[in-house]
Amino acid sequence: MSDIVPLRDIPEFDLATDVLVAGFGGAGASAALEARRAGAEVMVLESSSGGGGSTQMSACEMYLGGGTALQHDLGIEDSVDNFYRYLKACFGDNCDEERLKLFCEGAVEHFDWAESLGVPYKRGFFSGRDVVAMTGDSLQYTGNERAWPFTETAAAAPRGHLPADADHSGGLVFMGHLMERVRESGADIRCDARLTALVQDDQGRVVGAIARIDNRDVSIAATRGVVLCTGGFIMNETMTRKYLPDLDSIATRHGNPGDRGDGIRLGQAAGGNVINMGEAFVGIAHYPPPQLTYGIFVNEQGQRFVNEDVYLARLGHYAVQQTGGRVYMFIDNRHFERPAYLEVDIVAVGESVAEVESEAGFPEGALQHTVEFYNRHAAKGEDPLFHKAKDWLMPLDCAPFALVSYALDQIRPPVFTLGGLEVRPTGEVLRPDGSEISGLYGAGRTVAGIPRTSAGYASGMSVADVTFFGRLAGRQAAAN
Ligand SMILES: Cc1cc2nc3c(=O)[nH]c(=O)nc-3n(C[C@H](O)[C@H](O)[C@H](O)COP(=O)(O)OP(=O)(O)OC[C@H]3O[C@@H](n4cnc5c(N)ncnc54)[C@H](O)[C@@H]3O)c2cc1C
Structure with missing residues (x-):
């Protein structure tokens, strides 16, 4: 089947929903929850037999600042401006200013949202130097905050927010709570269901999708929009050879088997632009x-x-x-x-x-x-x-x-990708000329988000980014 199916080739859809979310990892689950809370009917497609994705495999450290409840309770001083200056120094001219501002201004509320899901965060600060605090504490330094040249731009503040007492298994805790909230919300969750094509009308609007379910191609109408949250492309060797030739042979591919770049490829087929494709996290x-x-x-x-x-x-x-x-x-x-x-x-x-x-x-x-x-x-x-x-x-x-x-x-360092579809901060997928593809949204590692280079990356920047902007994309699609 080709990546795009014209609407005129579908006499009748097999299923219908308002918002169709592809991928039940961090971004997809966040998008689904917010779309449901905004009153939309939501269907989630997940290609593996259960949700979670790389987010579930992760420590689920979230890089948040500006005075979150956890920072506040531990007496840590930070401000939205300080947080912004630090992130701007991390990604420089390559960063998306509008996205960065929204993120810095919304990070305090985003942490409250994470706690409201039921995720436990312990009021303990680990001040040492480790990748993930192994003390059970929930706050730590995770990036270059105390290192030159960043010390010249922003006052150092710890911003790594970890689920309590979880060491490297925070993703299991976080995604356990998030996926449960999505289930309770009444979203229709379909596992072993892989998004394989998008349906476009003659004006280029995305009006549905095709999924492979039970060995059958199922057509699904999405009246308000399709949200692509299928992760990055580190498991797709054709794509890594093309976009990351220097890393392809030395990388330990850091992700889940679903990181095949499906959403990126389908978004491109629908006319979407890709950016930052040559950048990756190298640890x-x-x-x-x-x-x-x-x-x-x-x-x-x-x-x-x-x-x-x-x-x-x-x-x-x-x-x-x-x-x-x-x-x-x-x-x-x-x-x-x-x-x-x-x-x-x-x-x-x-x-x-x-x-x-x-x-x-x-x-x-x-x-x-x-x-x-x-x-x-x-x-x-x-x-x-x-x-x-x-x-x-x-x-x-x-x-x-x-x-x-x-x-x-x-x-053979762990590597995962930082490039993807070009989207507005609210998720609308953009064409190379900057116009929006109506009905098509994206979030998470399927799109180019906050982290744009390994040089400025800090532990927690991915999960914070995918969940924060997943929420925005879900809301935007629901409002369409
Ligand atoms: C071991 C490990 C530890 C990490 N630790 C951290 C950390 O502590 N903090 C941090 O910020 N980052 C961390 N990262 C990176 C971070 O986890 C990921 O970048 C991020 O979670 C990706 O989120 P996502 O929602 O974009 O994708 P995912 O969470 O991977 O979700 C994508 C989902 O889409 C599904 N899918 C794929 N294709 C299709 C399709 N065609 N149809 C339907 N479903 C599809 C996949 O099966 C998957 O479930 C870590 C990564 C790894 C591998």
Whole structure:
């Protein structure tokens, strides 16, 4: 079947609803709930045998700020303006200003919404450096808030909101509550039901869809609109080879099997534009343990290229740009430990930097110069090249020394996509000329949302984005 079926080819629809949501993950469930609450009849199609998607697999950390109830109760100072300045610094010219403003202004209410679903958030703050707080606490720093250059633009505030006592399993808790609320709302949820085509009338308006249900193509009229929430495209090798050629061979594909890019492909077939397709999250978990932050990363020229106190996705962003993706951590005996989430190889050890340099086959003097320069300034609490924060500066002078390989083709970092359909913040899918495709909406990783590059990504930016804008798209479709 082709991606688009003309309305004139359908004598009569098999089923009908007001709003048809494709995908029962974070974005889709949020859209369905809000569309129901706005009074629309809602049908949800989910291609796998149960909902949840990648959102359910995630820790469900949500990046929210501006003075949420959790921040407030823990005495954390933040403001909408501070939150906005931080996110603007993360995504720069590539960010969508209107989307960013709406998100920053709505984040406080969005957290209240999450709590109102029944998701528990503990009034506990984890101030350490970890990917996900393993203390049961619900608030933590998750990005580059305390790292240069972000410290120059916005006051550091913790904004990672985690379901209580869930460690890495917050997605199960969050999606459990969200999907239950959708069920209670009376939405018609169909699993093992894959959206395979969109139905368009002669004016280009999307008026329904075709789904594969029980080995049969079922036509469904959607009088108010179709909302595409089918996740990203990291599992679609044809698309990753086309859009992310440098990452395709080294990536550990981070997502659920449904991340095939169905919604993106169908939205394009209906005339939609795609943007940001070459951008992806690339995570190199160089902590925990936090003490590894004292080490320095070098490329195969023996040069540093980043401040090591950054979030793991910013490290990933810069690591990809080094020759052959070959990056190493140089560290001394005082601080060495194996990273908790990565298998790494020690490629050289020695009683002196020169010995390590020679064993690793680096150009003579290159690593020695880097370490000497770093140590000389670290002793004064300074990092003139990359401005690593004072807290993480200590000369690396305790022999023996080690060079640890974080080569990308060895560690195969987790990667998921950040590009997709171009949509208004309220979900309307746009054509390349900027006009709206009537009746077609999108949210979540199917569209280009708040996070636009690994360089500015922080844990929590996806789930906050997909649920926040999923809600807006659901409401907008219901009002159509
Ligand atoms: C292990 C892991 C941990 C993560 N941790 C975090 C975190 O803590 N915080 C954070 O912000 N981000 C995290 N992320 C990223 C984040 O989870 C995802 O980017 C986000 O949840 C995607 O939400 P979504 O609604 O767009 O897609 P999903 O939640 O994946 O939902 C899409 C749904 O659509 C279905 N589908 C696909 N095609 C079709 C079709 N044709 N018809 C019908 N249904 C279809 C899929 O089966 C799926 O259920 C993590 C990701 C992973 C993999």
